[in-house]
Amino acid sequence: MAVLQDLLEYQRLDGELRKIDLELNATEEKKKLNQAKVVMRNAEARIAAQDKRALELRALRDSLMVRVDEMSKAIAEYSEVEELVEGGGDVSFYKKNAQQLLEKIRSTKQELNKMLAEVEQLSAEYKKLMEQGKQMNKQRKEYTEKYKEVQAKYAGRIEELTKQMEEAAQKIPPEVLERYKLKRKEKIFPVIMPLNGDMCVCGMDLPLAQRNRLAGGNIIECENCHRFIYKQ
């Protein structure tokens, strides 16, 4: 029985702290601060992706330059085409080669244009991201200060509740407290709840044998959701 009362008291204090936490999270100051953090984090990730793409584009540029070099050399060979043809060379062979070369130049030009368009787009996006980052950094600084002021209003009450909770925790068997905290980590609240008919709040039916164990203020743990159950 004692454990039940102590656990309920601990949960009551926990609930008060949770309420403050929810209130703090719902403030305009916290929302603006979070918004700035999220936008900045996303911008950083996007800039990192851009940096990676820039490296790929640099490699692409290098390979295009190699191709341009090759094509220049091939074109240079055509300065001797007259002599070669006069010396018995096959005109149609050179014609075919020239066409292939022309096709290669066309496709290289296309790739270059595509690359330049992407570079322009990346650079415009980068400018936007930096502008946004500057703005959000300002917002982050401004609302860090404002949020501190809001927190200060609650500090006394939080300290008081935390101290009371620490005292209440000492009365609870460590393994029970450990299980309670584990549930809270999963954002579950309340952790300890009264029997709801023959069921746990999660909807799990409790067999009679288990329900019988609730007599005398005993606590059981739901096999499904692992909440603590007691009988009112």
Ligand SMILES: [Zn+2]
């Ligand atoms: Zn349950």
